[in-house]
Amino acid sequence: MQEFSIKDLESYTGIKAHTIRIWEQRYGLLKPERTDSNIRKYSDRELKTLLNVSLLNNRGHKISEIAGMSEDEMAKLVEHYATSTQNDDTLIGTLKLAMLNFDETLFNSIVDLRIASQGLEHTYLNVLTPFMHQIGVMWLSNAICPAQEHFISNLIRQKLYTHIDRMGPDLVVHQNKTFVLYLPELEFHELSLIMLNFALRSRGYRTIYLGQSVPIEDLYQVYQRIGEVQFISLFTTQPVSVLLPGYLRKLVEQFSGSECEFHLTGGVIQGTKSPELGLVNIYSDLGQLLNAVVA
Numbered sequence: 247m248q249e250f251s252i253k254d255l256e257s258y259t260g261i262k263a264h265t266i267r268i269w270e271q272r273y274g275l276l277k278p279e280r281t282d283s284n285i286r287k288y289s290d291r292e293l294k295t296l297l298n299v300s301l302l303n304n305r306g307h308k309i310s311e312i313a314g315m316s317e318d319e320m321a322k323l324v325e326h327y328a329t330s331t332q333n334d335d336t337l338i339g340t341l342k343l344a345m346l347n348f349d350e351t352l353f354n355s356i357v358d359l360r361i362a363s364q365g366l367e368h369t370y371l372n373v374l375t376p377f378m379h380q381i382g383v384m385w386l387s388n389a390i391c392p393a394q395e396h397f398i399s400n401l402i403r404q405k406l407y408t409h410i411d412r413m414g415p416d417l418v419v420h421q422n423k424t425f426v427l428y429l430p431e432l433e434f435h436e437l438s439l440i441m442l443n444f445a446l447r448s449r450g451y452r453t454i455y456l457g458q459s460v461p462i463e464d465l466y467q468v469y470q471r472i473g474e475v476q477f478i479s480l481f482t483t484q485p486v487s488v489l490l491p492g493y494l495r496k497l498v499e500q501f502s503g504s505e506c507e508f509h510l511t512g513g514v515i516q517g518t519k520s521p522e523l524g525l526v527n528i529y530s531d532l533g534q535l536l537n538a539v540v541a
Contacts, residue, residue, distance in 0.1 A: 250288040259300040273313035419450035428456040433484040474505040481512035
């Protein structure tokens with residue numbers, strides 16, 4: 247069974263370690279074991295309890311009230327809020343529970359309801375994107391195991407592909423632009439790229455989805471075969487900062503004189519000056535990129 251430190255609980259729930267200690271002492275909400283050096287160690291069950299407590303507290307329930315609930319009562323009330331609220335923080339907190347419990351049914355019930363009311367694009371940008379950002383923070387602090395991250399990532403991927411497949415092949419109404427979506431070599435974080443593929447296709451644009459780890463030479467072959475295109479890419483971890491200027495120079499050298507454009511965003515490229523305006527365009531986030539390319 248996985249064990250968690252009080253710092254892990256703080257990372258997972260957003261509740262300060264000092265507050266967790268007070269709730270332990272005053273209300274007996276958690277009963278951690280202690281190491282020989284008197285360091286608290288929390289179980290999966292206690293983490294789930296604290297997540298439920300955090301969600302209910304954020305919905306206006308007093309800690310004294312929550313402390314009097316059974317685990318089942320807390321879980322049922324949390325599920326009620328998750329399936330009846332439009333509060334993004336509540337949904338994100340419940341998605342953490344789904345990840346912790348490997349609960350596909352809970353994940354689907356939350357996400358499908360939000361998609362039905364707000365649409366896939368809104369759900370991805372306002373719920374799933376901040377959720378994945380929090381997963382990244384928890385990953386870096388070792389508060390989640392790799393299996394939990396893979397579980398959630400694959401559920402999101404399945405959801406995106408399902409909605410893309412439902413659109414069918416006959417939605418293209420804009421014949422003047424073709425978008426080629428790719429990730430640079432050794433880049434494998436593609437969920438947001440799949441989302442952009444959905445967003446562009448739902449607006450009636452033709453897309454060519456190349457996916458992960460695509461060399462520049464392959465991009466040039468696409469251009470040679472079909473002519474002018476708009477390339478879109480996300481730089482989440484690659485190219486590493488020391489190689490980024492060389493990568494951008496290579497794009498300019500390879501495609502200079504063509505009518506192609508590159509539209510780039512991601513953490514790696516933030517703050518980078520575009521080497522040649524008109525060919526390489528850099529955006530602060532997905533929303534800005536999407537608005538610019540469909541303008």
